């Protein structure tokens with residue numbers, strides 16, 4: 001019988017993964033782990049560490065922008081609530 005676990009470990013060590021954001025193949029250790037799937041295999045994020053950090057910065061900026069405009073958000077929700 002083939003030791004599946006050992007094979008999987010080897011695969012993981014050698015595997016390269018295409019980043020979903022920049023599209024470059026990168027080593028698995030360039031990706032953040034994202035928990036485990038149902039079978040207990042380690043999952044990795046779609047985007048590499050570099051892209052993840054970039055998007056986090058952008059998200060933070062976007063959040064700052066939206067929090068600076070609380071008035072427009074407020075009027076929109078009021079209109080919806082009236083119906």
Ligand SMILES: [Zn+2]
Pocket residue numbers: 019020021022023024047048049050051052
């Ligand atoms: Zn990337």
